[in-house]
Amino acid sequence: MFSKVYSMGLNGMDAYRVEVETDLSSGLPYFEIVGLADAAVREARERIKIAMKNSRIPFPTGRIITNLAPADIKKEGTVFDLAVLIGLACANGTIQMPLSDFAFAGELSLEGHLRRTNGILPMVIKARELGFRGIFVPAENAVEGSVADGIDVYGVEKVGDLVALLSQGELPSPTQFPGIPEEDPLAIVDFSDVRGQPQARRAMEIAAAGGHNILMVGPPGSGKSMLAKRMGTILPEMTFEEAIETTKIHSVAGLLSAQRPMITKRPFRSPHHTISPAGLSGGGPIPRPGELSLAHNGVLFLDELPEFNRVSMEALRQPLEDSQITITRVRGTLTYPCSVVLVAAMNPCPCGYYGHPTRKCTCSPTAVSKYLSRVSGPLLDRFDLHIDVSPVDFSSLSQKLPSESSSVIRDRVNRTRAIQNQRYEGTGITCNARLSPKLLHEVCEMSPEAENCLKLSFERLGLSARAYDRILKVARTIADMEMSDRIEFHHMAEAVRYRSLDRKYWGANQD
Ligand SMILES: Nc1ncnc2c1ncn2[C@@H]1O[C@H](COP(=O)(O)OP(=O)(O)O)[C@@H](O)[C@H]1O
Ligand SMILES: [Mg+2]
Numbered sequence: 001m002f003s004k005v006y007s008m009g010l011n012g013m014d015a016y017r018v019e020v021e022t023d024l025s026s027g028l029p030y031f032e033i034v035g036l037a038d039a040a041v042r043e044a045r046e047r048i049k050i051a052m053k054n055s056r057i058p059f060p061t062g063r064i065i066t067n068l069a070p071a072d073i074k075k076e077g078t079v080f081d082l083a084v085l086i087g088l089a090c091a092n093g094t095i096q097m098p099l100s101d102f103a104f105a106g107e108l109s110l111e112g113h114l115r116r117t118n119g120i121l122p123m124v125i126k127a128r129e130l131g132f133r134g135i136f137v138p139a140e141n142a143v144e145g146s147v148a149d150g151i152d153v154y155g156v157e158k159v160g161d162l163v164a165l166l167s168q169g170e171l172p173s174p175t176q177f178p179g180i181p182e183e184d185p186l187a188i189v190d191f192s193d194v195r196g197q198p199q200a201r202r203a204m205e206i207a208a209a210g211g212h213n214i215l216m217v218g219p220p221g222s223g224k225s226m227l228a229k230r231m232g233t234i235l236p237e238m239t240f241e242e243a244i245e246t247t248k249i250h251s252v253a254g255l256l257s258a259q260r261p262m263i264t265k266r267p268f269r270s271p272h273h274t275i276s277p278a279g280l281s282g283g284g285p286i287p288r289p290g291e292l293s294l295a296h297n298g299v300l301f302l303d304e305l306p307e308f309n310r311v312s313m314e315a316l317r318q319p320l321e322d323s324q325i326t327i328t329r330v331r332g333t334l335t336y337p338c339s340v341v342l343v344a345a346m347n348p349c350p351c352g353y354y355g356h357p358t359r360k361c362t363c364s365p366t367a368v369s370k371y372l373s374r375v376s377g378p379l380l381d382r383f384d385l386h387i388d389v390s391p392v393d394f395s396s397l398s399q400k401l402p403s404e405s406s407s408v409i410r411d412r413v414n415r416t417r418a419i420q421n422q423r424y425e426g427t428g429i430t431c432n433a434r435l436s437p438k439l440l441h442e443v444c445e446m447s448p449e450a451e452n453c454l455k456l457s458f459e460r461l462g463l464s465a466r467a468y469d470r471i472l473k474v475a476r477t478i479a480d481m482e483m484s485d486r487i488e489f490h491h492m493a494e495a496v497r498y499r500s501l502d503r504k505y506w507g508a509n510q511d
Contacts, residue, residue, distance in 0.1 A: 003090035006103040006132070007068075007083030008123035009075050012287075012327075012334035013248055015119070015126035017103070018080060019069040022087035027063035033084065035068035036075050044078065047108055048085050055112030055160030057085070060092040074331060078107035079117055082136065082159065089163050097169045101133035106141075112159045114138035118288075121251035124148045125244070134174065136162065142175040143258040144251055147244070149177070180264050191230050192405040196396025200227055203387045203498065205409055208234045209416040210477030211431035213320070213342040213382055215305070217501060218389030219359070220352045224345035227389070228301045231343050232266040233406035235299070236414050242297045249289050249296050249336060267298035273307035280312045281319060282336055283327045292319060293336040302344040306374035313379050316342075320382050323434070341433075342382065345389075346375070348505060357390060372505050381466040384433060384474050386501035416480045432477045437469060444472050449489035457496040471495045 007018040031049070033041045052059045066084055068075055083104035089095045105123050107115040120141040125148045127135045134152035137145050142155025152174035156162045165172055194201065200216070204227055207214040216224045238246070246263045250256050271280060271291040282290035292300055302308060319325035323339040348354040349368040354361040363371070380386075420431050423443060429435065435443065446454070454475075458468060472487075475495035479487045 001091045001093065003087050005083050005087045005090060005099050007080045008103050008105045008127055008135070009073065009079065010077070010119040010123060010252065011073070013122055013252060013336060015123040016073070017126070017130055018075065018083070019067075020080065020083045020087045021067045021069065022084075022091040023065045023067075024060050024091045025063045029061065029063075031064045031066075033066045033068065035071045036080070040076060040078070044081060044084065047078075047110060048081055048088070050110045051081075051108040051112040051159060052085060052088070054110060055158065055163070057089060057112075057160060057163050058092060058094060060088055064088065064091075076331075078115075079105050079119075079123075081108040082106040082114065082156070085159060086136075086163070086166075089167070094163060095166045097166060099166070103127045103132050103135045105135065106138040106156065108159060114140075114156045114159065116140040116254065118254035119252040120145045121147060121256070122248045124151060124153055125248070127151060134171070140258070141256075143178060143261040144256040146175045146177040147247060147262045177261075178258075180262060181259060183265070189230050190233060190406045191409055192402045194223060194226060194230065194403055195399060196392040196403075197223060197227070197389070200387055200389050201404075201409075203385050204231060205234060205413065206474065206477055206481070206498075207231070207341060207343075207385055208409075208413045209481055210384075210420070210473065211341055211433035212384035212474060212477065213433070214344075214385040214387065215380070215383040215501075216343070216345045216387055216389045217348050217505060218345075219356050219391060220347060222389045222391045224389050225301075225303055228270075228299070228303070228343045228345060229268065230406060231299045231301075231341060232268045234409040234413055235266050235341065236410070236417050238264060238266055238297060245337065246297045249293050252336075253289050253294060255294070265298075267295050268301065269295040269298070270301040270303060273302075273304050273309075275308075275312065277309065277312040277315050280308075281315045281327075282325055283329075287327055287329060287334055289336045290325070292316065292325060292338045292340065295340045296337050297339060298341070300340045300342050302342070305344040305346040306371055310374065310376075314376065317378055317382060344383065348372075355388075377464070378466075381464065381470065384470045385498040387498060388501060412481065416477065419480045419483065432473050432480070435473055435476070440469060440472055444476050444487055445485065446475075446487045446492065447489060450475070450487045450492040453489055453492045453496065457499075461496070461500065463499060467499055471499055474498055 001024045003022045005020050007020055008015050009018045031045050086104050106117050109115055117138050120137050121144055124135055124145040128151035136154045136156050139155035139157040145153040154172045155175050243264050269291045278284040280290050281292050319338050324335055324337050327334045349363040350371050351362045353359040354368050475487045475492045478491040478494055
């Protein structure tokens with residue numbers, strides 16, 4: 001007897017269809033799986049055999065060959081367990097109903113339970129694209145899978161129950177998407193909580209308006225973390241497509257739950273500085289998306305930037321430029337998207353008070369420069385805006401009137417983003433921060449005064465060539481915020497100010 005059922009495999013973020021062909025013939029007992037990566041075969045055979053025994057599903061007698069096609073992709077992982085078992089039950093005649101409109105994905109336990117499996121959402125979405133009517137997934141992943149509409153998602157807890165149902169020609173009832181749970185009101189942060197700090201607020205707004213990376217330097221307690229946590233609240237709301245893209249990454253990383261099946265708010269990821277390079281950028285023996293990709297379409301916050309491992313920091317440079325990260329492995333490469341606004345914070349020196357208005361810094365000049373030099377020039381250049389955050393003064397802290405709220409700021413950001421969306425339609429980019437060098441000069445018309453300001457600052461501040469493009473992008477955003485087609489002098493003068501820290505702290509070291 002012969003059977004064919006379908007499963008889904010995963011390569012990075014991309015799911016693909018797998019045909020599971022099973023051939024039964026008479027002969028001595030023999031069970032072989034071909035088309036799987038070598039090490040996984042033996043384990044899969046044993047697991048499936050024992051799961052069937054423990055679920056009272058008859059194991060076929062005789063010679064069994066199971067083929068997972070396409071054979072040229074060496075399949076890893078355990079996600080094909082369920083399909084292989086169903087294939088055996090079909091070839092054996094236990095299940096007789098036609099199943100060619102359905103896909104099966106999930107790992108089995110020896111008891112015959114389906115285990116939580118990573119990457120179910122991209123598989124469900126791909127199965128829908130391929131025209132499958134339904135997909136069977138582990139019960140624990142069913143809510144996550146039901147985020148995609150247009151396909152029935154069946155949650156399976158015990159494979160024995162499923163086979164019993166299918167052998168009677170019946171289907172279980174599909175999982176209904178329960179909707180997005182309300183957010184905990186205590187967890188909501190808002191810019192109205194931040195007192196004073198007009199310069200820092202302004203810089204955050206520019207960063208949000210143009211999608212720029214921002215670095216904050218200031219003493220402990222000056223509110224850097226507080227500001228960073230509120231960046232997501234002034235970025236435009238996520239579009240549905242962005243929400244699905246980000247949710248897919250969280251699915252691949254196995255971070256979704258029935259309580260939180262979909263990411264609808266821009267993620268805010270704040271990894272500790274002890275994180276490994278693979279944890280930050282992605283990879284590892286069983287490759288997973290890193291914090292950088294988990295922050296896709298949201299904010300990656302690196303607090304205490306100089307404390308991060310040098311390798312981790314340097315590994316961010318290329319992906320920040322490309323908005324995607326490629327992980328090289330023995331069996332080819334994987335790509336995860338990582339379009340983020342990077343927000344970083346740091347003290348200006350080991351004690352934290354270098355340049356403080358009232359407190360004395362206890363660090364030696366060498367200690368200060370050693371500390372700063374942990375952040376390399378090229379990484380520093382990935383930040384379009386550098387700002388000094390000084391501690392908030394007493395009069396601002398005690399002011400009665402609440403500060404401007406996130407929603408008011410976000411309205412302005414949305415307006416500026418609309419201008420950019422229109423300007424960049426069809427170019428593949430959406431905001432000024434992503435401008436390519438070629439496009440940059442096309443869209444940055446400057447007044448003669450603005451151009452002169454840029455030239456003078458370039459010479460006087462000794463800016464690097466890399467800094468030049470950054471300033472121009474920020475000036476473009478500031479002009480857009482005022483709905484000005486041309487970059488005027490005051491736009492440029494402000495943009496230049498956000499580079500002056502290069503010189504204040506890093507001096508000539510920055511190249
Ligand atoms: N501008 C401000 N308005 C209101 N509270 C502030 C402000 N700046 C600092 N704080 C208070 O100080 C605390 C410490 O700030 P934090 O953001 O952790 O500083 P940093 O990260 O720079 O060390 C915050 O939790 C907040 O309560
Ligand atoms: Mg902090």
